[in-house]
Amino acid sequence: MNSEYMLKAENISKAFPGVKALSDVDFCLRKGEIHSLMGENGAGKSTLIKVLTGICEKDQGQIFLENQLINPGTAEEAQRLGISTVYQEVNLCENLSVAENIFIGREPKKKGKIDWKEMYQKADQLLKESLNIDIDVKQTLSSYSTAIQQMVAIARAVDISSGVLILDEPTSSLDNNEVKKLFEVMRNLKSKGMGIIFVSHFLDQVFEISDRITVLRNGQLIGEYQTNQLSRTDLVSKMIGKEWGESSNTRKKNAPKFGERSFLRTNRLEKKGSINPIDLTIKKGEVLGLAGLLGSGRTETAKLLFGIDSSDEGVLVIDNNEIKSMNPRLAIEKGLGFCPEDRKVEGIVGELTIRENIMLALQTKKGMFNYIPMKDQRVIAQKYIELLNIKTPSMEQRIENLSGGNQQKVILARWLATNPKLLILDEPTRGIDVGSKAEIRKLILELAAEGMSILFISAELEEMVACCDRVIVLRDRYQIGQLEGEQMSVSNIMEMIAEGAGVVEAGIK
Amino acid sequence: MRQALNNFIQTKIFWPFVALVLLLVINFIMIPGFFQITVKNGHLFGSLIDILNRVVPLLVIAIGMTLVIAKEGIDISVGSVLAITAAAAASLLQTTSVPIAILLALVIGLICGLWNGILIAFLEIQPMIATLILMTVGRGIAQLITGGQILTINNDAYGYVGKGFLLGLPFAIYIGLAVFGIILLLKKKTALGLFLESIGTNMSSSKFAGVQPKKIILIVYMISGICAAIAGILVSSNVSSADANNAGLWIELDAILAVVIGGTSMRGGRFFLGGTVIGALFIQTLSTTIYSMGIRPEIIMVVKAIVVITVCLMQSEEFRKLVKQLKWKKKVSEA
Numbered sequence: 001m002n003s004e005y006m007l008k009a010e011n012i013s014k015a016f017p018g019v020k021a022l023s024d025v026d027f028c029l030r031k032g033e034i035h036s037l038m039g040e041n042g043a044g045k046s047t048l049i050k051v052l053t054g055i056c057e058k059d060q061g062q063i064f065l066e067n068q069l070i071n072p073g074t075a076e077e078a079q080r081l082g083i084s085t086v087y088q089e090v091n092l093c094e095n096l097s098v099a100e101n102i103f104i105g106r107e108p109k110k111k112g113k114i115d116w117k118e119m120y121q122k123a124d125q126l127l128k129e130s131l132n133i134d135i136d137v138k139q140t141l142s143s144y145s146t147a148i149q150q151m152v153a154i155a156r157a158v159d160i161s162s163g164v165l166i167l168d169e170p171t172s173s174l175d176n177n178e179v180k181k182l183f184e185v186m187r188n189l190k191s192k193g194m195g196i197i198f199v200s201h202f203l204d205q206v207f208e209i210s211d212r213i214t215v216l217r218n219g220q221l222i223g224e225y226q227t228n229q230l231s232r233t234d235l236v237s238k239m240i241g242k243e244w245g246e247s248s249n250t251r252k253k254n255a256p257k258f259g260e261r262s263f264l265r266t267n268r269l270e271k272k273g274s275i276n277p278i279d280l281t282i283k284k285g286e287v288l289g290l291a292g293l294l295g296s297g298r299t300e301t302a303k304l305l306f307g308i309d310s311s312d313e314g315v316l317v318i319d320n321n322e323i324k325s326m327n328p329r330l331a332i333e334k335g336l337g338f339c340p341e342d343r344k345v346e347g348i349v350g351e352l353t354i355r356e357n358i359m360l361a362l363q364t365k366k367g368m369f370n371y372i373p374m375k376d377q378r379v380i381a382q383k384y385i386e387l388l389n390i391k392t393p394s395m396e397q398r399i400e401n402l403s404g405g406n407q408q409k410v411i412l413a414r415w416l417a418t419n420p421k422l423l424i425l426d427e428p429t430r431g432i433d434v435g436s437k438a439e440i441r442k443l444i445l446e447l448a449a450e451g452m453s454i455l456f457i458s459a460e461l462e463e464m465v466a467c468c469d470r471v472i473v474l475r476d477r478y479q480i481g482q483l484e485g486e487q488m489s490v491s492n493i494m495e496m497i498a499e500g501a502g503v504v505e506a507g508i509k
Numbered sequence: 510m511r512q513a514l515n516n517f518i519q520t521k522i523f524w525p526f527v528a529l530v531l532l533l534v535i536n537f538i539m540i541p542g543f544f545q546i547t548v549k550n551g552h553l554f555g556s557l558i559d560i561l562n563r564v565v566p567l568l569v570i571a572i573g574m575t576l577v578i579a580k581e582g583i584d585i586s587v588g589s590v591l592a593i594t595a596a597a598a599a600s601l602l603q604t605t606s607v608p609i610a611i612l613l614a615l616v617i618g619l620i621c622g623l624w625n626g627i628l629i630a631f632l633e634i635q636p637m638i639a640t641l642i643l644m645t646v647g648r649g650i651a652q653l654i655t656g657g658q659i660l661t662i663n664n665d666a667y668g669y670v671g672k673g674f675l676l677g678l679p680f681a682i683y684i685g686l687a688v689f690g691i692i693l694l695l696k697k698k699t700a701l702g703l704f705l706e707s708i709g710t711n712m713s714s715s716k717f718a719g720v721q722p723k724k725i726i727l728i729v730y731m732i733s734g735i736c737a738a739i740a741g742i743l744v745s746s747n748v749s750s751a752d753a754n755n756a757g758l759w760i761e762l763d764a765i766l767a768v769v770i771g772g773t774s775m776r777g778g779r780f781f782l783g784g785t786v787i788g789a790l791f792i793q794t795l796s797t798t799i800y801s802m803g804i805r806p807e808i809i810m811v812v813k814a815i816v817v818i819t820v821c822l823m824q825s826e827e828f829r830k831l832v833k834q835l836k837w838k839k840k841v842s843e844a
Contacts, residue, residue, distance in 0.1 A: 306717075308716070328717060328719045331719070338717060340717050345711075345713055345714070346713050346714055346717045348714060349706075349710045349715060349718075350710055350711060351706070351778040351779055352707060352710060356706075359703070360703070360718040360719075360720070361719055363700045363703060364720050365719065366700075368704060369700070414718065
């Protein structure tokens with residue numbers, strides 16, 4: 001075995017009930033390199049990291065650290081072996097001082113008591129030497145910005161680590177200057193011989209900082225590449241995959257049937273730190289797609305339209321009425337419906353029955369004291385169970401007991417019952433079986449043909465091309481372009497995502 | 510028939526119901542005349558009637574508490590609100606008429622609930638802490654109202670609420686039934702029940718579906734406040750006085766216990782008003798039993814604790830599984 005490898009994972013496989021999260025994945029980290037791990041949601045990145053850090057037990061495969069076979073069973077054990085991780089959310093104690101956070105659990109001691117003087121001195125030294133930042137380590141962590149907090153987390157990780165550092169989406173809550181600072185720190189650590197695994201959804205950052213890129217897709221290793229030999233377009237196509245084929249030219253165009261009247265329009269609508277100004281128009285009976293990688297601002301846009309998040313600036317117009325401040329209740333009144341991305345957390349109400357889950361939005365539309373009689377509830381629930389082919393023994397089953405696809409159909413039923421004019425579908429087909437996927441796609445086309453407007457968000461570009469009349473492309477929280485008609489193809493969308501950097505930079509300036 | 514029985518065993522109410530029946534059976538064996546009901550002056554008397562009468566303040570508060578707990582909240586200020594409203598009613602009676610005194614007492618309960626609701630819904634203070642404020646301050650307010658003394662009430666019309674009889678039964682029982690009926694109606698005939706169970710189970714999903722959690726939180730704490738006020742009126746009327754220090758002392762704990770025994774989870778979600786009724790009856794029956802069996806006062810609390818632990822264990826599915834496993838293992842080792 002080549003000894004330049006610090007960390008080497010071979011043939012890692014891991015299955016969760018119903019899903020093969022990783023199959024036969026190899027991963028190598030060399031001394032003094034920054035290695036990015038890329039892949040869309042569900043590709044297996046986080047599972048691989050969890051296996052490496054001992055949070056998840058692997059089903060198969062071996063991990064070598066400095067040529068020693070290791071088998072970390074817990075996060076603590078991995079840490080003791082010298083693999084430390086900094087997660088997306090800073091998991092430090094905000095109410096403790098910087099020094100305490102760095103040395104928590106391994107405080108320097110003198111005669112059984114904590115040696116505060118030495119602790120402060122060591123913390124100070126560590127931050128100065130390895131990260132080149134100079135702050136008062138006696139202050140509580142909460143008095144510093146998120147970026148500094150992130151640095152403290154990294155300082156702690158570096159101090160524990162014997163050479164391997166995993167950074168899981170460290171930049172997602174940082175602004176551009178803070179990212180620069182972080183990259184300086186990373187380069188500094190690299191020059192000291194550390195191996196860093198970097199996970200991020202931001203393409204530009206990945207290209208800027210990493211030496212190598214490993215791409216995963218659907219739990220499989222697509223390949224390991226040197227960054228300077230890989231183009232952005234290649235990377236995006238490797239992440240998204242092309243195995244779907246161009247079978248999607250059967251799309252029928254509905255939009256002209258209902259004229260050019262717009263149902264919803266935004267003008268420079270934005271929320272700082274979430275999505276930069278966006279202009280979009282959705283016509284009656286139109287399926288508008290929002291394409292982009294994860295974190296590009298797709299979901300953020302949807303949440304803004306539905307009033308889950310409130311906008312800082314810009315205008316939202318629905319049916320020629322300008323909406324000052326949107327909230328979900330008002331959105332429902334205006335005829336919007338929203339199937340959220342995270343079905344478990346934001347969609348289903350687990351303890352309640354299928355009938356109750358279907359009735360929820362219609363009931364809020366009608367108001368609390370305008371209770372829908374049980375007889376009508378049953379009729380409505382039954383109608384949608386049949387229409388959407390929801391497989392359940394009874395409408396009084398808890399929704400928790402259904403499969404993912406059927407849960408998704410119940411959420412769709414919840415919104416269809418309100419008879420919406422615009423339905424926002426955020427990843428409606430993610431994590432559900434192939435049969436349900438096809439049914440949901442068919443339904444989208446049927447609804448649009450009946451005159452419903454649909455805002456469709458999906459990571460599967462083939463699906464977008466097949467369903468949408470028009471696609472707006474987002475990248476790094478900027479709207480970078482639009483494709484329609486003949487231009488709308490998977491390769492064109494990917495190209496736009498990959499090469500839209502100019503637009504983004506112009507936006508920053 | 511068998512199917513119906515099976516269904517009943519599956520319900521949350523089954524185990525508390527069994528415990529209540531067991532307790533009654535013990536009473537039947539140990540205390541002669543426990544089930545005897547006599548008629549004096551056209552009024553019914555007996556231990557059972559006594560239990561039904563005495564349980565009402567606890568029951569009313571526990572019903573309000575059920576809604577609060579369904580939202581994954583808690584209201585430990587109810588005892589103090591009871592004391593405030595009792596003191597307010599007693600002091601108002603010195604100057605105003607009975608209906609106005611009662612009405613104002615109810616409004617005070619509503620305001621107390623509104624206060625809790627605002628702290629929790631809009632300032633997002635944890636329910637335990639938010640209601641702890643009123644729990645602590647409340648008794649002080651009540652003392653200010655009574656001037657630090659026990660106010661006595663000499664008003665027959667007011668006394669009727671807590672001591673009077675209607676159609677042979679204590680009037681308080683009707684109040685308890687009415688509160689139960691109204692809340693049941695709210696649950697079954699408005700969407701309050703659906704919204705409450707929805708936000709109690711999954712707050713963010715509910716928001717995405719357009720439910721307005723803040724509004725619901727305000728409503729349930731206000732209901733809890735009114736329920737505490739009703740209990741305050743009942744208690745002060747029954748003992749013809751308002752004692753700022755001791756009226757409704759620790760009743761919040763009994764109320765929470767009644768809700769939990771009744772099968773509503775402290776984690777929120779589904780709530781069971783019928784279960785709460787059984788839970789409250791169980792607690793009151795237990796107290797009455799302990800006193801009428803002549804258990805020494807110094808060990809009353811211990812007995813109560815043991816019984817409550819037993820009921821909670823019976824209710825716990827994990828514990829029942831454990832018992833089953835133990836039995837099974839025993840059988841295996843015998844074989």
